[in-house]
Amino acid sequence: MLEFKPLGENVNLIKNYIDKSEISFCDISLGVKYMWRDDFKADYAFTGKSLVLKESSPLYQNAFYYPMGGDEAAALIAIEKYCKATGTPLEFCCLDVPHADALQKRYPLCKRFFDRDWSDYIYEAESFKTYSGKKLSGQRNHVNKFKKLYPDYKTGILTENDLDRVKDFLTEFERGTDFSAWSEREEERKVYDLTENSFNIGQVGAYVEVGGKIIAFSVGEVVGDTLIVHVEKALKNYEGAYPFMAQTFANYFAVGGVKYINREEDCGDEGLRTSKTQYHPVEIKEKISLKVFTPFDKIISPVRISTPRAVVCEITEEDGKSYCDLCTDEETCRYWGYDYKSDLNGNAPSEEYFLNFVKTLKASKEEYPLAINLGGALIGEVTLYNFDFSGGCEIGFRLKKEYRGKGYAKECAAAVIDYAFNSLGAACVRARCYKQNAPSYGLIKSLGFYFEREDEEKFYFIKMNKI
Secondary structure, three states: OOOOEEOOOOHHHHHHHHHHOOOOOOOOOHHHHHHOOOOOEEEEEEEOOEEEEEEEOOOOOOEEOOOEOOOHHHHHHHHHHHHHHHOOOEEEEEEOHHHHHHHHHHOOOEEEEEOHHHOEEEEEHHHHHHOOOHHHHHHHHHHHHHHHHOOOOEEEEOOHHHHHHHHHHHHHHHHOOOOOOHHHHHHHHHHHHHHHHHHHOOOEEEEEEEOOEEEEEEEEEEEOOEEEEEEEEEOOOOOOHHHHHHHHHHHHHOOOOOOEEEOOOOOOOHHHHHHHHHOOOOEEEOOEEEEEOOHHHHOOOOOEEEOOOOEEEOOOHHHHHHHHHHHHOOOOOOOOOOOOHHHHOOOOOOHHHHHHHHHHHHHOOOEEEEEEEEOOEEEEEEEEEOOOOOOEEEEEEEEOHHHOOOOHHHHHHHHHHHHHHHOOOOOEEEEEEEOOOHHHHHHHHHOOOEEEEEOOOEEEEEEEOOO
16 A cells, blocks of 8 residues: 655655646645645655555645556545555646546546636746747836836846845845735745745746845746746835846746746735736646545435335344344355354354444445335345445345245346445446356346456356446
């Protein structure tokens, strides 16, 4: 099973995987993972060639990124096994459209959504270097005015020798800023931490100074063909400093195959949204989240399914004795596949034990046992179990011996299969039987199941939902 460890400050551990990621969001970068590590807590695990990241934040809990590094199909299986073993809901975050589409095909029972506030703004790198064209004439005019007002300006690449001057800049910047959004205030606390450690985690930085004082600076990193801008700050009383800083940063670092600039999200701040839109992005790239469900999640209790002669319904306290008799009849349960005696440590079984076991199975979403009820009496059981994220589940059935051979098992199992397909949206239902259990084999075949595989003990079957 996947073994996760907290990422924390150790972001360089995942650098090679981030460099190979096909999803170019700012979230998939060392700078964001480092800067926001206390608010967006990431855990990492390796499986085969892949890195698996899961993250908890004010927006979601234990959401997985799409696997990075290669052999994604095997990594997705590992994630599914982890979720099933730990009871963790399966949820993905920071997906682009192609990867969200791929997961939606894999997981037919899923909900897809995104929040516009967290979409990344993507720009053509060349447009920032010159601000050419009519659309960016405003920015170009601001830059020209800045150069005219402050002819002694200088630009440079940030080094560790500039950190004291960055501190002085941030002190002055904070005095003149009214922080209105949660993300703005949080970011301000982390800007210096990122800048101070940027030289150790593959970041790049630049500054603009006037009269020997830093009046604007920016920090970011190159991932693939994109320059991601993590920090961009300027003193507001220097007119044109922001567009000039943005242009300076692009000219220094949007080189060597860099085609795009990612200026991150607006976090719902209207001022930021207006500013980012005025630079005319080529794409406002939505980050899609995906919540995956199993057929179990579609069950609405109490379940009651009527057949021509019987009712398939919840197992209740009134069924206690009949259900205990069913579960303890050795001949009936010879091929059931579960021996209750292993849990009792030699103690005698009771009605309460089996009824509580049903409740435990339902609470853990492992299984949903149902009674076959005839004339008010429990005569057998049909259960759905092995619910999977691909929309499948498995069916099992057992019947008291005096009611066998009368068609009740087939009648009720067929009704539950229809329920799984039509009410739960199951993509398929599976069944299995021991090789020596000829009656179950015949019943499964008569229900329209197709042979899937076999092992030393059992045959395995599948029936697909035709919808």
